[in-house]
Amino acid sequence: MRLDKYITRGRVVDLSSADLEGALVELLGLTVERFPDLNRDALLKGLLRRESTMTTYLGLGVALPHVRAKMGRRYLLAVGRSHYGIRYDGAAETEPVRLVIMLIADEKARDYLQVLASIARLMKEQDFVDRLVQAPDIGTLYDRLYAGFGGISAKVAPVQQNRVNRTVLREAAKVARGSGCNGLMIFGDTFAAHFEAPKWNPAIKTILVSRNLAEAEDHPGRYGDTIQVRSFSNQRMAQLRSAVLVALTRGLVTFSDRICCVGGIAGSNQFDTIVVVDVEKEFQTLLTGHADLLPEDVKPEVLERVIGVATELAVEGREGRPVGCLFVVGDSAKVQRTIKPLVLNPFYGYKEEDRNILNPFMDETIKEFSSIDGAFVIRGDGVVESAGSLIQSADYNHSLPSGLGSRHAAAAAISVAADCIAIVVSSSSGQVTLFRRGVMMPLTEKKVSA
Numbered sequence: 001m002r003l004d005k006y007i008t009r010g011r012v013v014d015l016s017s018a019d020l021e022g023a024l025v026e027l028l029g030l031t032v033e034r035f036p037d038l039n040r041d042a043l044l045k046g047l048l049r050r051e052s053t054m055t056t057y058l059g060l061g062v063a064l065p066h067v068r069a070k071m072g073r074r075y076l077l078a079v080g081r082s083h084y085g086i087r088y089d090g091a092a093e094t095e096p097v098r099l100v101i102m103l104i105a106d107e108k109a110r111d112y113l114q115v116l117a118s119i120a121r122l123m124k125e126q127d128f129v130d131r132l133v134q135a136p137d138i139g140t141l142y143d144r145l146y147a148g149f150g151g152i153s154a155k156v157a158p159v160q161q162n163r164v165n166r167t168v169l170r171e172a173a174k175v176a177r178g179s180g181c182n183g184l185m186i187f188g189d190t191f192a193a194h195f196e197a198p199k200w201n202p203a204i205k206t207i208l209v210s211r212n213l214a215e216a217e218d219h220p221g222r223y224g225d226t227i228q229v230r231s232f233s234n235q236r237m238a239q240l241r242s243a244v245l246v247a248l249t250r251g252l253v254t255f256s257d258r259i260c261c262v263g264g265i266a267g268s269n270q271f272d273t274i275v276v277v278d279v280e281k282e283f284q285t286l287l288t289g290h291a292d293l294l295p296e297d298v299k300p301e302v303l304e305r306v307i308g309v310a311t312e313l314a315v316e317g318r319e320g321r322p323v324g325c326l327f328v329v330g331d332s333a334k335v336q337r338t339i340k341p342l343v344l345n346p347f348y349g350y351k352e353e354d355r356n357i358l359n360p361f362m363d364e365t366i367k368e369f370s371s372i373d374g375a376f377v378i379r380g381d382g383v384v385e386s387a388g389s390l391i392q393s394a395d396y397n398h399s400l401p402s403g404l405g406s407r408h409a410a411a412a413a414i415s416v417a418a419d420c421i422a423i424v425v426s427s428s429s430g431q432v433t434l435f436r437r438g439v440m441m442p443l444t445e446k447k448v449s450a
Contacts (some may be wrong), residue, residue, distance in 0.1 A: 003077070003118060003149035010034070011078040012142045015100065019087045021048065024065060027078040027102045035071070043067060043104065054354060054361055061095055061133070062123045063088060064360075066103040066116060075115060076104040081133065081141060098133045099123070113358040113382075114301075120360035122148055168262065168271040169198055176204060176260035179276050183253055185209055185244075186223075187237050187263030190271060207252060209243040209263075225252050230308060236273045237263040242307060242443050244277060245434075248293055249300040255280045283441070293436065295330035295419045297380035303329060303421065305357050306378065307432070309366055310423050311444060314430040323367075324427025326375040326407050330420040332385050335377055338417055342374045343388040356382040370425075375410070393417040400440070411435045 011030050017023045024047050032040045046067040050056065056065045078101075085096020101119060105112045123129060128148055135141035176184055181204065188210035208223040211230045227246050229239040240261060247253040257279045264272040283293065294300065306327050317323050328335055346369055347355045356362065357378060366376065366384070374388040391410040400408055404426075411422035415435040422435040423443075432444045 003115065004146050006075045006077045007079070007142075007145055007149055009139075009142045011076075012138055012145060013078075013080050014138060015080040015082045015086065017082075017086060018084075020051070020063065020065070020097070020100070023080050023082070023086055023100045024048070024102065027080050027100065031076055031078050031102075031104065035073075035076070038069065038071060038104070043069060047102070053350075054365075056361060057088060057097070058120055058123050058360070059095075060124065060126060060129045061085070061098040062101065062129060063097050063099070064101050064103065064116070064119060064123070066105065068105050068107045068109075068112070070107050071104070072106075074106050074109045078102045079141075079145060081135075081138075099129065113353070113356055117358060117360045162270075165271045166198075168274065172260055172262045172274050175274055175276065179258065179260070181258045181260040181276060183207060183257055183259040185247075185259050185261040185277075187239060187243075187261065189239070189266045190264040191267075191269050205252070207243075207247060207259075209239050225250075227252070228304075230311060236265055237261060237275065238266070238444075240275070240277070241282075241441075242311075244279060244282065245293075245307075245443070246300070246304055248279070248283070249303055253279055255283065295380065295421060297419075298330040298421065299381060302357060302378070302380060302382040305382070306423055307434075307443065309357070309363060310425050310432050312363075313367060313370055314425045314432050314444060317430075323370045323425065324407055325370040325425050326391075326411055327378060327423045328375050328389075328391070328411075328414055328418075328420055329378045329423070330380045331418040332377055332379045332420075334418040335414060335420060336385070338393040338414060339375070339377065339386075339389040339391055341386065341388060342390050343372055345386045345388070346372075347384050347386060352383045355384045357384055358382045375414075375422075408433065408435075408440070412438045412440065415439075 011027070013026065013030060015023050015026055017026055024044055028040050028043055032038050046069070047065045050067060051065065057063050080100045082098050082100070085098055086100070088097040101123070103116065103119065105115070131144050132141055135144055172184070183205045185207045186209065188208050206223045208226045209229055210226065211228060227243050229242045229246060244253065244259065248255070253259060259277045259279065261275045261277060262271055262273070264270050294303065306329055310325070310327060313323050313325060353359065357366065362384070369387045372388040374390050376387050377385040377389050379385060391414050393410070393413040400412060408424050411424045412435050414420065415422045416438040424433045424435070426433070431442055434441045434443055
């Protein structure tokens, strides 16, 4: 999502305040003087009220205070930089806030959470944040912000294709044609920096798989679509199954498609693998005679976000240890009839917008509550209904592989009882597994003990 049209040079400043409230007053001063229909006091109260209920600290010394207001434009952005750091309750003492990005959104803006998520995703890139903080002057800071918000932030120089890479790409095109593939999937994380993409055959759909959504902007017109899948493994094309699953749910590929995939070891700068994936055969056990992998009420972006959070929990865990947890997504009305609370619901009483998993500030909340026994119940639109829920649904017709415990059994059972998807993170192996209609599909490989 391009954000450059919402940023202007006049709303980027160096802050003189030493605390968040003072910084917000400075940023609102720049905004309100241009748009007199905005009420400065009301906006300040709204911003501080949100801070009191949920932190807007993103990490890396960046805060993203935001508020909705009735106004004649969709969004307004103002950015302040502090040379010495400002006091902020949500940040550690060793990590002072250096950047404050204030977002004001019209109360009717429908893609509000997506805008928040786009900004948060960009501000979690350490190199980009460092370039902003270290900019020699405000003009340079604005230029770097504008480029980053437009998806064209400065990066490491592109990797020039060597003979091996050119050969692999050329042969992949031949393999795709010879095997009747109607899609070409390139795994961009093979390269530490972006690489010079060739011009593909216009008759075949091209998909870039990368942990960085802005990567596609480096190759305008070279890819039809981009899929963001974060990989924590150095194995060749570790993102493959998750990427194909996301492509299916978005409608980028169909079950009758055959995809030629090209990649290599992450960060190696060397293509070394060509794989042809027959989508229907890859997912036939999961479909079990059905053509609808995604439940009717579940948005694709919600499932992608749940998979992302589950993968992060599997690898990062909490305090260095994997955390076992269960997410149930979709058909929440029927799911609610098969569960009972183990603890008081920590999400009760909050606005739906604040407890939507698409909200980037929900990540840490979900991860903190993941240690509670029981399942997260999530509506198809992303709203988290409850945590710590005991699933009371029995399934006597499916047997699970040995070594899987009660959490996996509960996931299988609820995926049969309701039209939903269940995703499990194993506390022992860190493996992430998806269940649909009682059938399991591992999304990540098991960790191998040293």
